[in-house]
Amino acid sequence: MVSLTNAQIREFKARGQLMKPTLKVGKEGLTPQFIAALDDALKHNELLKVKFAELKD
DSSP states (O other), X not given: OOOOOHHHHXXXXXXXXXXXOSEEEOTTOSOHHHXXXXXXXXXXXXXXXXXXXXXXX
């Protein structure tokens, strides 16, 4: 795992605040299709924002 400096962590947090979600986890949770999409997105982006759907019972 890569270690980040405090400055890098602050930068990523700031950038993340301005981003729209790259991926959304739906009510079905972490499906194989989602994992494949996540893997592909990580190959092309250094920072991802993931949104989780509200789980209603």
